Amino acid sequence: MNELKHSVVLEYKRCRGCTTCIKSCPTEAIRVRNGKAAILNARCIDCGVCIQVCPHKAIKSISDPLDMLKKFRYCVALPEPALYGQFHNMDDIDIILNGLLEIGFHDVYEVSKAAELVSDYQRQCITGGVDRVMPQISSACPTVLRLIRMRFPKLIPNIAPVITPVELAAILARREAVEKTGLKPEEIGVFSIVPCSSKVTAALTPDGLNHPVLDGAFAIRDIYLRLLSAMKKLRGQELRPLSSSGIMGVGWAYCGGESAARMGERYVAVDGISNVIRMLEEIEDGRLPEADFIELNACVQGCVGGCLTVENPYGARMRIKKLMKGLPVSRNRFTFKGEDRDVVKFDYELQYVPVFVLDEDRAAAMEKLAKIEALEQQLPGLHCGSCGAPSCRAFAEDVVLGRASEEDCIFKMRERMQYMTGSSDADEYLPAPFRHKKDLPPHGHKK
Numbered sequence: 001m002n003e004l005k006h007s008v009v010l011e012y013k014r015c016r017g018c019t020t021c022i023k024s025c026p027t028e029a030i031r032v033r034n035g036k037a038a039i040l041n042a043r044c045i046d047c048g049v050c051i052q053v054c055p056h057k058a059i060k061s062i063s064d065p066l067d068m069l070k071k072f073r074y075c076v077a078l079p080e081p082a083l084y085g086q087f088h089n090m091d092d093i094d095i096i097l098n099g100l101l102e103i104g105f106h107d108v109y110e111v112s113k114a115a116e117l118v119s120d121y122q123r124q125c126i127t128g129g130v131d132r133v134m135p136q137i138s139s140a141c142p143t144v145l146r147l148i149r150m151r152f153p154k155l156i157p158n159i160a161p162v163i164t165p166v167e168l169a170a171i172l173a174r175r176e177a178v179e180k181t182g183l184k185p186e187e188i189g190v191f192s193i194v195p196c197s198s199k200v201t202a203a204l205t206p207d208g209l210n211h212p213v214l215d216g217a218f219a220i221r222d223i224y225l226r227l228l229s230a231m232k233k234l235r236g237q238e239l240r241p242l243s244s245s246g247i248m249g250v251g252w253a254y255c256g257g258e259s260a261a262r263m264g265e266r267y268v269a270v271d272g273i274s275n276v277i278r279m280l281e282e283i284e285d286g287r288l289p290e291a292d293f294i295e296l297n298a299c300v301q302g303c304v305g306g307c308l309t310v311e312n313p314y315g316a317r318m319r320i321k322k323l324m325k326g327l328p329v330s331r332n333r334f335t336f337k338g339e340d341r342d343v344v345k346f347d348y349e350l351q352y353v354p355v356f357v358l359d360e361d362r363a364a365a366m367e368k369l370a371k372i373e374a375l376e377q378q379l380p381g382l383h384c385g386s387c388g389a390p391s392c393r394a395f396a397e398d399v400v401l402g403r404a405s406e407e408d409c410i411f412k413m414r415e416r417m418q419y420m421t422g423s424s425d426a427d428e429y430l431p432a433p434f435r436h437k438k439d440l441p442p443h444g445h446k447k
Contacts, residue, residue, distance in 0.1 A: 064216035170192070248329060
């Protein structure tokens with residue numbers, strides 16, 4: 001089982017401690033202390049929301065440099081279908097795939113091809129009557145998997161025990177490259193081209209697999225300009241026919257595509273991490289009994305909305321749909337037999353990650369919980385973020401766990417100043433929005 005690691009990092013020199021990020025993090029994994037943000041790594045799910053909202057570009061995802069290709073004798077690119085929506089006036093996927101050969105790759109294996117294989121496998125499981133815990137939850141988004149493992153452990157059995165399309169693509173691409181070149185597997189580099197930080201992380205620490213099947217991951221944003229330049233040179237030239245997937249595979253790039261490829265009727269497709277959390281809460285409470293499949297995408301509009309893409313997700317989705325008009329419905333079927341069928345299955349069952357546990361000793365945990373609730377009752381409940389925590393509840397937890405002091409709350413500080421000065425008025429120590437004293441009348445009113 002893999003230890004949770006992360007690709008999202010903070011660049012301290014750029015951070016100004018503005019607290020924008022702490023309000024946006026869905027797992028409350030960021031604090032601001034001593035004027036700088038800090039990430040609580042145990043809680044981070046690499047969703048990349050903080051990367052998108054930081055006004056100072058102080059948070060980023062560390063992906064691999066293209067120089068990694070030099071370490072291998074033969075390199076295969078695994079482009080995610082979200083890549084196809086990043087280019088204006090694109091009418092042929094082969095231009096993109098041939099462009100990848102021009103920037104240093106020896107071969108290309110489309111992730112959308114593997115997506116069609118996964119979709120067909122899932123359809124076979126449905127028609128074959130394979131026992132499943134309902135509703136099934138998609139395993140395609142690494143962020144969602146980590147979120148469930150941390151915050152919704154009761155729903156772990158609902159996760160479809162199937163590896164992601166990019167992982168299946170990596171396994172099959174390496175096999176094909178070995179057969180084609182005669183090289184050893186370790187001499188072949190297999191790299192994904194990904195739209196988000198969670199897939200960068202998953203390339204090195206995959207959920208459900210004992211060992212990584214990828215040698216690295218390149219962000220779409222990092223290779224975009226170089227690829228665009230190579231594609232322009234290919235205009236008018238004869239292209240190698242590399243595209244090998246259809247509508248069902250390419251459609252995985254946006255929300256609803258995976259569900260459509262399963263060809264089921266009772267499904268729900270959700271995008272945006274806040275909506276995902278609300279949906280998981282409903283499933284956990286048993287309020288969605290009629291659905292048999294839940295597709296959850298942490299990014300808005302699905303993978304096209306990843307934090308490492310270049311284009312607006314709505315425009316990218318439009319371009320992908322235009323590209324799909326000239327494609328067949330599907331080009332790939334899952335025809336593996338016997339033990340080979342297990343290639344798409346997890347190596348192990350996903351486990352609960354207890355990052356929100358207050359103490360391993362239950363009695364101690366209950367005592368800390370009581371202290372947290374008591375302190376929370378003393379706080380103003382404004383969730384202003386001035387203390388560096390995203391909410392009063394989170395601040396109370398930080399104090400009890402020794403990560404903060406009560407005086408970090410400006411309202412607690414006011415009480416302390418009142419006590420020290422013997423004065424009942426310490427509003428001057430607070431930021432203007434939180435002062436009790438009304439220096440100015442409300443807008444539109446006279447004194």
